Amino acid sequence: MEIVCRDRATAYAEAAKQAAPQAVQVADVxxxxxxxxxxxxxxxxxHYGCLRSAHESATVANEPEPPPVPDGFLDVHGRPRRIVATIRERHRAVQELRATGRSLRGISRDLDLDYYSVRRYARTANVDELLVKVTQRRTKLDDYKPYIYQRFTEGCHNARQLFREVRDQGFPGERTTVSRYVRLLREGMVTTPPLPALPKxxxxxxxxxxxxxxxxxxxxxxxxxxxxxxxxxxxxxxxxxxxxxxxxxxxxxxxxxxxxxxxxxxxxxxxxxxxxxxxxxxAVTTGLSSPWSSGEVEGQVTRVKLLKRAGYGRAELDLLRTRILLRT
Structure with a gap:
C-alpha cells in the first residue's frame, strides 16, 4: 500500500490524487x-477581556480605589498610546467600508493600507482581538513595579536609588526606564499598586x-x-x-x-x-490513526534552508548542491 503524507492544503490533496490515485493520503499530525x-x-x-475583567475584579475586592488604566494603553508619560487609537480608527473605517460592499483591494487603495492589514481588520469583528498583542506586551520593569511602588510610598523618591535597588534584584534594563516610572508616581499618574501582570x-x-x-x-x-x-x-x-x-x-x-x-x-x-x-x-482520520508523518521531509527541508542561509552571499549553487548531497 502506498502512502502520501501531506499537509491539508487543497493543492497537495489534488496533486496526490492525480499522481497516485491508488495511494492512501495521510494528513500530517x-x-x-x-x-x-x-x-x-x-x-x-x-476572550482576553475575560482575564482582564476577572483580574481587575479581584483587585477591586481588595482595594477601595478603582484599578488604574492598564499600562499597555498608556505610553511612558502616562498618555493614551497613539497606536491604540490608530488601530481602533482603522478597524472602524475598514468595517464601515466592508459593510457597503467595498472589496478588500478597494479598501486597501482607499485607506492607503497594506492589503493583508486590511484583510486582518476585516476578518476581526472585535477590535480588542487586535489590541491584545499590542497592549499586553510585557516590559522588563513589570516584575519590579510593585517593589518600586512600595518603596515610593515609604518615602524613597530618588530614581537613582530605586534603580540601584532593583538592579541588585536582577533588573536588566536602563536607569531611564525606572526614572520614567518614578516620574509617573510623582505626577500622580499611578495612584494604586500595580496589578500583577496578566499572562502574555x-x-x-x-x-x-x-x-x-x-x-x-x-x-x-x-x-x-x-x-x-x-x-x-x-x-x-x-x-x-x-x-x-x-x-x-x-x-x-x-x-x-x-x-x-x-x-x-x-x-x-x-x-x-x-x-x-x-x-x-x-486524510485527517488516517493521520490521527496511524504513525505516518512528514517529519523526515520537514527535517530535510529545514537542513537545506540552514545550509542555504549559512552560505548566503558567499558561494554559488554548485557548493550548495555539494553540501546538500554530501551530508555528514
Whole structure:
C-alpha cells in the first residue's frame, strides 16, 4: 500500500490524487496540531477581556480605589498610546467600508493600507482581538513595579536609588526606564499598586497546548485561573486535551464526535478549525490513526534552508548542491 503524507492544503490533496490515485493520503499530525494552536491563540485573544475583567475584579475586592488604566494603553508619560487609537480608527473605517460592499483591494487603495492589514481588520469583528498583542506586551520593569511602588510610598523618591535597588534584584534594563516610572508616581499618574501582570497573549495558549503533567507548578496554577475566569477558555482546554488524546492514542475514529462537540460551543475560531477538518476528513482520520508523518521531509527541508542561509552571499549553487548531497 502506498502512502502520501501531506499537509491539508487543497493543492497537495489534488496533486496526490492525480499522481497516485491508488495511494492512501495521510494528513500530517504536526500540521494538524499547528493549525489547532493558531485557533487556540485566536480564541484566547478574542476572550482576553475575560482575564482582564476577572483580574481587575479581584483587585477591586481588595482595594477601595478603582484599578488604574492598564499600562499597555498608556505610553511612558502616562498618555493614551497613539497606536491604540490608530488601530481602533482603522478597524472602524475598514468595517464601515466592508459593510457597503467595498472589496478588500478597494479598501486597501482607499485607506492607503497594506492589503493583508486590511484583510486582518476585516476578518476581526472585535477590535480588542487586535489590541491584545499590542497592549499586553510585557516590559522588563513589570516584575519590579510593585517593589518600586512600595518603596515610593515609604518615602524613597530618588530614581537613582530605586534603580540601584532593583538592579541588585536582577533588573536588566536602563536607569531611564525606572526614572520614567518614578516620574509617573510623582505626577500622580499611578495612584494604586500595580496589578500583577496578566499572562502574555501567547503564554496562555502555550499553557493550554501543553500536557498537564508537563506544566510547571506556576503554569498549572495559571491554567486553573484562566479556566475559572472564562467559560470559553475552560471549554477550549477540554477540547484541546481531547484532541491531543485522539492524536497520541491514534484514535482517529473519534474525530467526528469531537467535531460535533466543538460545534455545540460558541467558539468561532475553534469551530472554524473543526469544520475545516470535514473537508479533508478521510486524510485527517488516517493521520490521527496511524504513525505516518512528514517529519523526515520537514527535517530535510529545514537542513537545506540552514545550509542555504549559512552560505548566503558567499558561494554559488554548485557548493550548495555539494553540501546538500554530501551530508555528514
Amino acid at each position: 504536526w500540521h494538524l496540531w499547528s493549525n489547532l494552536a493558531k485557533a487556540v491563540e485566536k480564541t484566547v485573544a478574542a 497573549p501567547r503564554r496562555a495558549p502555550r499553557w493550554i497546548l501543553t500536557h498537564p503533567e508537563r506544566l510547571r507548578p506556576d503554569e498549572a496554577v495559571g491554567t486553573k485561573e484562566i479556566r475559572a475566569a472564562c467559560p470559553e477558555h475552560d471549554a477550549t482546554v477540554d477540547h484541546v486535551r481531547t484532541f491531543a488524546g485522539l492524536m497520541h492514542e491514534h484514535h482517529g475514529e473519534g474525530l467526528p464526535a469531537w467535531i460535533a462537540r466543538v460545534d455545540q460551543e460558541a467558539l468561532p475560531h475553534l469551530g472554524q478549525f473543526a469544520n475545516g477538518l470535514l473537508h479533508d476528513l478521510d
